[in-house]
Amino acid sequence: MSQLFEQALREIFDRPRMAFSSAEDVYSFGGNSTSGQAAELFGREQINLGLRGRTKDQLLGEVAQHHSFAVMGTKARAFRASLAPSDWIVDIGGGTGWYWMATRGARVVLVDFSRETLSLAQSILSEADEVLCLHANAESLPIASSTISGLWSVQVLQHMPDLVLGNVVREAKRILRPNSRVEICNLNPNLLNRGSRWLRLARGARLPVNYELNVAGGPEWRACLAPLARRPENARIQYSELFFHPRLHFRPVRYPISLENILVRALPLLARWMARQVNISIDNA
């Protein structure tokens, strides 16, 4: 049993006496049944099964096709460092958790309902500091109430049907402490994103996984996540990945992150028009 898992058993898991299983340092308390995402779970397991045996560099190369390391790595570093080393962050639908590489600060529980994905996470995060992989459904977490200081989730909630989303937000509210921080990123349904998606599908591209895709924008996400904010003004809508558009094959080698930060602050309307992601940041401190 890893030292981090032992700490989690003492401090945050609410089923310490229940049997857990572990293999390759992925922990599970069982019961990851899914109410409305069977097709997504099946698709993710299949894809990631196909990636087994790849080296860490090969896996990172795959991730880089779909995500910006520069933007999300910087965000993850700042988020983790903003909390104390004694705190816990839960990453909902953490997948391979690539953004936690080279980060430090609060301890991270990376939750995913796809066991195959967590195997890949283990290889990507082999040198990462204090990241625990937990096989569970975010609709029902084996985590005690009011024990978690940070909630993080990247491009996950966008795939949840309404019923699942409602359960996940309720569960997140239950585990979060009152003075928590939350960072949730989803695809921004602006013209650029919607148009490029439509164009690719029209040209015959097929979705890799049969999942839902909510087309909620900032105000809708803020309303959906309102239960996690102690006061409405604690929740802010932000935009990110202005210069990263993989569907248009636009992945700058040297990402202009300072320019992105300036645009987001000075020209929010332009940022909203350009951004690939819409983020809800909640600071209840």
Ligand SMILES: C[S@@+](CC[C@H](N)C(=O)[O-])C[C@H]1O[C@@H](n2cnc3c(N)ncnc32)[C@H](O)[C@@H]1O
């Ligand atoms: C698009 S991937 C994003 C992964 C990662 N956050 C990233 O940005 O690379 C969505 C992930 O959410 C996981 N997921 C979806 N619904 C879930 C649920 N109800 N509980 C736990 N994990 C879930 C999927 O298995 C998948 O790994």
